[in-house]
Amino acid sequence: MKGKTRYRYLEARPDKRTREMFLHGAGIRVSTIWHDRYISRMTPDQIARDRDIKVEAVYEALAYCQGNWEIICQEKDRERAILEQKGFFEGRPSDRA
Numbered sequence: 001m002k003g004k005t006r007y008r009y010l011e012a013r014p015d016k017r018t019r020e021m022f023l024h025g026a027g028i029r030v031s032t033i034w035h036d037r038y039i040s041r042m043t044p045d046q047i048a049r050d051r052d053i054k055v056e057a058v059y060e061a062l063a064y065c066q067g068n069w070e071i072i073c074q075e076k077d078r079e080r081a082i083l084e085q086k087g088f089f090e091g092r093p094s095d096r097a
Contacts, residue, residue: 024057030062031075
């Protein structure tokens with residue numbers, strides 16, 4: 001029987017109505033750390049300095065993203081659908097073909 005993974009630097013935030021984890025005490029989504037690393041091309045040390053968090057927290061967030069990518073993508077799709085429903089993207093150039 002597989003137990004629930006315990007994280008040192010990550011926490012669930014039910015008040016945010018998402019299954020995505022956040023950095024404990026910082027309120028930063030793990031996907032934000034992933035974005036910093038792979039889109040902005042920052043090193044883990046740069047992310048830690050820029051966001052004033054421990055580099056170990058950066059590595060834990062990245063590992064969580066790697067192991068839970070499907071959940072993160074589902075949450076991003078859900079958030080986008082809510083924004084579309086509210087008309088957030090009306091009048092803006094579409095990024096979808």
